Amino acid sequence: MVTVKKDQFKVKVGNILNGTSDYEDIELIGYLNDVKVSTSGVEPQTEIKVLCRIERANHGVIVHGLLRSMWAGECSRCLEPAKGNINVEFREIFVTEPDLEIEYQLNGDHIDLTDLIKDQLILELPAVPVCNFGCRGLCPICGVNRNETKCSCKRINNSPFSKLNELSDPTR
């Protein structure tokens, strides 16, 4: 079991704010236990890696970089466990004064990337997860997993376009 460390995504930016350094490159690894949507999520024991550059901006700092992790969920077609990589590039600003247009705020001489990381990860979670794009799913008639078992059920095609497809299929 992974214990989520407090302040794991907190970064001191005092040197950037006071001009001692123009930018800083940082690498953080941590865990979050509440990154999920109804169909998938980042599990609490899954590593979240952040590689980013923090630069001075007009009223705060700009953070841009890459976020890497892995989502897990249930395949929407065959109901087996599904997982996939998350690789997302982000660029956000942290400001010193509250601003309605800007979501993230500096906290004295540091920034906390937790909310930014959560927001970015949630946007990347699949709403309809699949174990792989070729997944054949469950048979709608007998319910077998068609990736593992071949059943002899006849496929019913109720689509109103099926007749059209037949008409336009040159092999027929």
Ligand SMILES: [Zn+2]
């Ligand atoms: Zn599947």
Ligand SMILES: [Zn+2]
């Ligand atoms: Zn079947």
